[in-house]
Amino acid sequence: MVATEKPGSRDTGQGLANRETDFPGWYNDVVMRAELAEDAPVRGCMVVRPYGYALWENMVANLDRRFKDTDVVNAAFPLLIPQSFLLKEAEHVEGFAPEVAWVTVGGSEELQEPLAVRPTSEAIIGPIMSRWIQSYRDLPVLLNQWCSVFRWEKRPRLFLRTAEFWWQEGHTAHATEQEAEERTRMMLEVYRAFLEEEMAIPVIPGLKSEGQKFPGALRTYTVEAMMGDGKALQAGTSHNLGDHFARAYDLIFLDERNERQFAWTTSWGMSTRVIGGAIMVHGDQKGLIMPPRVAPHQVVVIPIWRKDEEKTDVMEMVGRVFTILKKAGVRVKVDAAEHKSPGWKFNEWELKGVPLRIEIGPRDVQNSSVMVARRDRPGKEGKEIVGVDILTQRVADLLEEIQNSLYQRALDFREANTRHASTYDELKQAVDDRQFVDIFWCGDPACEAKIKEDTRATNRCMPLDQPDDTGKCIVCGGESEAHWIFARAY
Amino acid sequence: MVATEKPGSRDTGQGLANRETDFPGWYNDVVMRAELAEDAPVRGCMVVRPYGYALWENMVANLDRRFKDTDVVNAAFPLLIPQSFLLKEAEHVEGFAPEVAWVTVGGSEELQEPLAVRPTSEAIIGPIMSRWIQSYRDLPVLLNQWCSVFRWEKRPRLFLRTAEFWWQEGHTAHATEQEAEERTRMMLEVYRAFLEEEMAIPVIPGLKSEGQKFPGALRTYTVEAMMGDGKALQAGTSHNLGDHFARAYDLIFLDERNERQFAWTTSWGMSTRVIGGAIMVHGDQKGLIMPPRVAPHQVVVIPIWRKDEEKTDVMEMVGRVFTILKKAGVRVKVDAAEHKSPGWKFNEWELKGVPLRIEIGPRDVQNSSVMVARRDRPGKEGKEIVGVDILTQRVADLLEEIQNSLYQRALDFREANTRHASTYDELKQAVDDRQFVDIFWCGDPACEAKIKEDTRATNRCMPLDQPDDTGKCIVCGGESEAHWIFARAY
Numbered sequence: 001m002v003a004t005e006k007p008g009s010r011d012t013g014q015g016l017a018n019r020e021t022d023f024p025g026w027y028n029d030v031v032m033r034a035e036l037a038e039d040a041p042v043r044g045c046m047v048v049r050p051y052g053y054a055l056w057e058n059m060v061a062n063l064d065r066r067f068k069d070t071d072v073v074n075a076a077f078p079l080l081i082p083q084s085f086l087l088k089e090a091e092h093v094e095g096f097a098p099e100v101a102w103v104t105v106g107g108s109e110e111l112q113e114p115l116a117v118r119p120t121s122e123a124i125i126g127p128i129m130s131r132w133i134q135s136y137r138d139l140p141v142l143l144n145q146w147c148s149v150f151r152w153e154k155r156p157r158l159f160l161r162t163a164e165f166w167w168q169e170g171h172t173a174h175a176t177e178q179e180a181e182e183r184t185r186m187m188l189e190v191y192r193a194f195l196e197e198e199m200a201i202p203v204i205p206g207l208k209s210e211g212q213k214f215p216g217a218l219r220t221y222t223v224e225a226m227m228g229d230g231k232a233l234q235a236g237t238s239h240n241l242g243d244h245f246a247r248a249y250d251l252i253f254l255d256e257r258n259e260r261q262f263a264w265t266t267s268w269g270m271s272t273r274v275i276g277g278a279i280m281v282h283g284d285q286k287g288l289i290m291p292p293r294v295a296p297h298q299v300v301v302i303p304i305w306r307k308d309e310e311k312t313d314v315m316e317m318v319g320r321v322f323t324i325l326k327k328a329g330v331r332v333k334v335d336a337a338e339h340k341s342p343g344w345k346f347n348e349w350e351l352k353g354v355p356l357r358i359e360i361g362p363r364d365v366q367n368s369s370v371m372v373a374r375r376d377r378p379g380k381e382g383k384e385i386v387g388v389d390i391l392t393q394r395v396a397d398l399l400e401e402i403q404n405s406l407y408q409r410a411l412d413f414r415e416a417n418t419r420h421a422s423t424y425d426e427l428k429q430a431v432d433d434r435q436f437v438d439i440f441w442c443g444d445p446a447c448e449a450k451i452k453e454d455t456r457a458t459n460r461c462m463p464l465d466q467p468d469d470t471g472k473c474i475v476c477g478g479e480s481e482a483h484w485i486f487a488r489a490y
Numbered sequence: 491m492v493a494t495e496k497p498g499s500r501d502t503g504q505g506l507a508n509r510e511t512d513f514p515g516w517y518n519d520v521v522m523r524a525e526l527a528e529d530a531p532v533r534g535c536m537v538v539r540p541y542g543y544a545l546w547e548n549m550v551a552n553l554d555r556r557f558k559d560t561d562v563v564n565a566a567f568p569l570l571i572p573q574s575f576l577l578k579e580a581e582h583v584e585g586f587a588p589e590v591a592w593v594t595v596g597g598s599e600e601l602q603e604p605l606a607v608r609p610t611s612e613a614i615i616g617p618i619m620s621r622w623i624q625s626y627r628d629l630p631v632l633l634n635q636w637c638s639v640f641r642w643e644k645r646p647r648l649f650l651r652t653a654e655f656w657w658q659e660g661h662t663a664h665a666t667e668q669e670a671e672e673r674t675r676m677m678l679e680v681y682r683a684f685l686e687e688e689m690a691i692p693v694i695p696g697l698k699s700e701g702q703k704f705p706g707a708l709r710t711y712t713v714e715a716m717m718g719d720g721k722a723l724q725a726g727t728s729h730n731l732g733d734h735f736a737r738a739y740d741l742i743f744l745d746e747r748n749e750r751q752f753a754w755t756t757s758w759g760m761s762t763r764v765i766g767g768a769i770m771v772h773g774d775q776k777g778l779i780m781p782p783r784v785a786p787h788q789v790v791v792i793p794i795w796r797k798d799e800e801k802t803d804v805m806e807m808v809g810r811v812f813t814i815l816k817k818a819g820v821r822v823k824v825d826a827a828e829h830k831s832p833g834w835k836f837n838e839w840e841l842k843g844v845p846l847r848i849e850i851g852p853r854d855v856q857n858s859s860v861m862v863a864r865r866d867r868p869g870k871e872g873k874e875i876v877g878v879d880i881l882t883q884r885v886a887d888l889l890e891e892i893q894n895s896l897y898q899r900a901l902d903f904r905e906a907n908t909r910h911a912s913t914y915d916e917l918k919q920a921v922d923d924r925q926f927v928d929i930f931w932c933g934d935p936a937c938e939a940k941i942k943e944d945t946r947a948t949n950r951c952m953p954l955d956q957p958d959d960t961g962k963c964i965v966c967g968g969e970s971e972a973h974w975i976f977a978r979a980y
Contacts, residue, residue, distance in 0.1 A: 040567070040568045040618065041617055042568045042570050042571070042572060042614070045568040046568075047566070047568065047618055048565055048566040049565055050564065050633070052565075053563070053566055054563065057564060073540035073543070073544065074540065074544070074547060075538055075539055075540045076538040076543055076546075076638070077530070077537055078530045078532045078535040078536075078654055079535075079607070079640065080532050080535065080591070080607075080640075081532070082532060097598075099597060100597075101570070101593045101595070101597075101605070102593060102594065102596070103593050103594075103607060104592065104593075105591070105592040105594060105604070106590075106591040106592070107588065107589060107590075107591075107644070108587075114595070115532065117570075117593060117607070124531075127531055128530065128531070128537055137829065143540070147638075148569055148637075150570075152596045152597030154597070164568055164569055164570070166566060339627065
């Protein structure tokens with residue numbers, strides 16, 4: 001607490017790469033310095049550190065509740081998938097085979113059949129589900145699994161692209177195609193609501209093009225978010241698998257007329273990648289800004305005193321403030337470490353993105369008030385003195401305000417950086433300006449490929465929310481019935 | 491609901507193997523028929539089905555809270571461990587190498603160094619922790635990971651022994667040997683409290699013999715439980731790793747005098763195996779009995795009506811009962827399926843071990859009361875009529891009574907089946923009688939091995955709670971300062 005005793009070498013507020021000129025470097029600095037994650041001593045893999053994992057736990061708890069509200073139940077399926085299973089759905093294996101890690105030796109013996117470390121679990125859950133389904137009465141089956149999956153990754157980036165990542169994968173089976181489509185869209189809506197309401201990340205729900213869909217799917221829906229550098233992040237996907245996997249894995253049931261039918265399946269996933277998204281949407285030059293609803297610590301309390309005779313009173317009030325906030329259900333942390341200065345702690349907790357900081361010094365004790373500082377508003381503008389008697393309500397209100405303000409800021413940013421392009425030159429310019437570009441596209445993969453080659457922008461999605469008009473393909477001039485979003489992407 | 495419309499072929503109440511004469515067959519039947527788990531189409535692996543996983547989720551939530559109350563934080567470490575890491579602690583690799591599954595191919599290429607699918611994570615968490623620890627100020631580090639691990643298994647049994655299983659593994663590092671020992675014992679106490687208070691499984695906390703300890707540990711503590719057939723189950727272990735792993739993985743810190751010291755580490759784990767334990771401790775000829783505190787459904791409500799005109803009133807009351815119990819925080823399920831008879835449902839939910847059944851028929855509607863039946867007391871003795879106005883309180887009391895009664899019954903059973911043996915013949919007889927046998931043993935591995943060879947009983951532990959006496963080794967007659975428990979075990 002003594003102001004002179006600073007571990008000064010680590011000036012957290014200023015040591016990050018410049019967010020404006022080196023966004024990727026800034027991102028990596030934030031992830032590492034905020035102790036969210038780091039590279040593992042295993043090729044392409046990451047370690048999710050306790051602070052990052054605490055965020056993930058809050059995300060998991062919330063998303064899990066949302067799944068269960070739609071009657072989904074959790075289960076656990078094997079980590080390893082026999083090669084022959086993976087080979088059964090042709091498009092699926094083509095999409096994933098190059099990225100698979102193979103177990104070939106077990107119990108000191110060469111295996112007869114290699115086992116894949118799951119890259120995703122359609123190929124093992126399909127065959128298992130098929131045992132559980134005999135009649136239409138057994139449907140729907142609504143499953144989810146929380147686990148990690150493994151996809152060999154040549155150019156790993158923490159959270160965004162690592163060989164191992166943590167996620168949930170939902171797998172459902174239905175009696176009708178329509179019901180499967182409804183479930184696919186329902187889970188997309190769960191993702192949208194979760195991302196916008198909890199993560200404060202505005203998203204565009206849309207349909208993926210044929211070229212961008214999940215290997216083996218009939219159609220893939222996505223929620224696309226704009227990062228702080230204008231690039232897109234696919235934040236979650238929901239796949240209508242048609243009867244493709246049901247045919248591959250014999251998911252057959254007897255319908256009400258006692259006739260054999262193939263089931264209709266879906267799968268949908270969201271991963272630790274969203275943590276990377278939250279950093280890139282909300283972070284600033286000082287570091288992270290955690291959305292209050294999922295923040296590991298919503299409030300950090302920092303005692304400030306110089307003389308020993310001040311310490312007792314200050315720490316007594318710190319304890320009191322901690323208790324009333326804790327009782328009110330606020331996730332509050334006290335940083336009372338005496339070998340770090342208050343200024344160092346301010347920087348540290350700003351870097352870690354705690355939404356609200358409460359400072360308590362001798363004068364605050366006298367006035368029975370505290371200084372509250374918002375992470376999302378730097379300087380005096382974000383500071384206010386709050387009486388202890390009204391602190392609980394004020395903290396609740398401020399956390400809500402920050403949550404809404406982060407969302408609104410991100411939405412404003414996206415809207416300011418989204419442009420309709422009518423000509424190919426406009427498209428190129430917009431991509432160069434790091435915008436989301438709204439265009440008419442005819443649906444021809446050749447036109448899509450040309451855009452990618454010329455601009456490095458990929459087809460993000462056909463937004464579900466469509467203006468009531470049609471137009472000409474920006475590449476070939478052919479008829480187009482829908483707007484599509486193109487952008488460079490992670 | 492129509493009483494004649496029974497899917498009669500599946501008479502769940504009577505189809506289980508005989509628990510008295512074929513305990514293993516009964517166990518397997520219960521696991522399968524209650525839809526807790528099943529064999530996966532991958533050698534030695536299991537699928538944890540939604541009902542089994544719901545139980546595991548309740549266990550995880552409770553245990554996780556208990557860990558966090560002792561300042562443990564969660565994190566996620568890589569699934570795959572480079573071979574060279576595993577080789578660094580000699581005893582550790584010797585213990586686990588024969589059971590390891592190896593990834594040798596990734597991204598379509600032969601790997602330079604094989605990667606182990608983690609059998610446990612000391613060998614990867616050690617090296618990572620060593621990056622995080624510079625000074626004594628960084629200690630203690632108190633980590634936990636929820637994940638699945640993989641150990642090649644020749645004779646798998648659902649929950650008890652499968653190649654893949656789900657668990658938590660705690661890993662901590664400390665500045666002093668004493669602190670590490672205190673943490674080891676603290677986590678053992680967490681396991682004891684969890685097992686006894688939540689799972690209603692009485693356990694004996696004790697020390698493992700040298701021959702039974704974790705590969706690489708200084709000493710291993712265990713909580714041992716008696717199953718319904720008198721055999722022992724090791725339900726959780728907590729290891730003081732000394733400085734063995736710190737030396738292998740360079741866990742070095744600067745102490746207060748700025749001198750380099752090796753850290754002292756611990757690890758501790760509890761797994762889905764405990765689910766198998768709960769089945770074998772509480773189950774009966776009708777199936778499972780779920781301990782109320784962790785039961786996926788604490789109460790099942792079954793409507794009973796014959797004529798359509800009765801249905802409306804009955805279902806209205808069912809809805810009302812569901813709502814008031816739900817509001818009171820009870821995990822309640824309504825089974826209103828009309829293609830199954832009430833009798834079939836009674837059997838089904840008894841098989842699945844739901845602690846309380848509520849039956850609601852037309853007469854109950856008139857009397858504004860319901861029939862409540864306890865799972866743990868068969869027949870009339872366990873049934874009572876309860877007024878709807880006092881239902882919430884009565885249900886809470888009954889759940890508590892069942893929880894306590896399950897624990898007491900298991901404790902009585904264990905005490906009735908534990909015997910002190912003074913002679914080798916007494917020991918052999920006691921093991922034949924499927925008892926826990928309390929003996930004096932000198933500590934010599936040769937005497938321990940002889941007992942195992944002669945009786946198939948293994949050394950379970952030296953109970954922490956010791957009478958104040960000494961004696962002679964039951965095998966060699968040498969001096970013995972402690973009582974030890976021997977028993978056949980899972």
